[in-house]
Structure formats: C-alpha cells, structure tokens
Amino acid sequence: MGDGLPAARGRGVAGSGEAREGCELVLEIRKFNDPILRKQSLPLKKITKDMLVLADNMLETMYAADGVGLAAPQVGVPVRLIVVDVGEGPVVLFNPRIVRSSGEATAREGCLSLPGITGEVVRAETVTVEALSPGGHNVKRVEGEGLLARALQHEIDHLDGILFVDKATNIVEEEVDR
8 A cells, every 4th residue: 555554455444434445343552662653743745545444444453452542643644534433433533633622531541553661641631623624625623522532632642743742741651461
C-alpha cells in the first residue's frame, strides 16, 4: 500500500461503514521506547482511501486491545489522525484540534503504548474539537465531556509527541510483559 502505511485488510468501520478491500484487522501498537511516539505528526493535506483504511484498522486495533482511543503514531504512522470510542460509537478525526476547553478534572489514565503504567492527569473537563470529516470536505465538530473529553485530549497529545506520563502524577507501574 502507498504512503508507507501498514498492510491492510478488514471489514471497515470508519467513514461510510462499508467494507474496504484489503483492510487488516489488527496493527502492531508501538510501545514506550519507539521514537515515533515523541515526534510531531504531520497534518493530512488530503484524506485518501489509504487514510480511511488506516482509520478502520486503527479502530479494529483499539477494540482488540480493549482501548478507548488510538492515535496514528501509535501504529507507526506519523499523521494527525485519531480514533476514539468511549462506548458511544466510533469517532474518527483527521487533523483534530481543540478549539475550546473548560473546567478541570483529575483522573487516572493508562495508554496502549505504555502497558501496565497508570498515572493521575489533570485535563479539561469539557472540550470542543474540530477536524476534517472522513470525506475531507467539511469540518466536523465534536463536543466531549468526561471520558470522551479526556480520551480526545490524550489522543491529540500523541499527535504532538506528548505521552500522558509527561503530565501525570502518582505514577504506578505494574509488572507486565512488554
């Protein structure tokens, strides 16, 4: 596949919901020591079929890992794309940016790229995020509070090379196979 994207085949859950030929169900999640997790991701100039397939693959990967969010750098692709599902259905955002935030809440977070590590992170209680729609022509606006707001902020941080441990206090590390 072009664009240096991971090989793909699967059933397609992003965009229109129709299956896309050549989608892979689960991608490898990059772990804490991978340098891509510390790099600034590039904005997408155009949302291609490959990017839609990547979004589908990221959702499948997130669900398989029991996560609530995933950013493209976590699967080795340094572009501004995140997927989130906190139980209200999948949210796919291309070039997301926080345009408004309010309040403050502290909660314990973890990350699929840092297995076994959790910490308390202060984040905005509510956020408004703007991004390109999967078609790439319209601006999509997502308003989130609680867990959705937290997940959106966590994943957007990944696009800027920021890990939750950079902001966390009371970090706990459990013994796990990495």
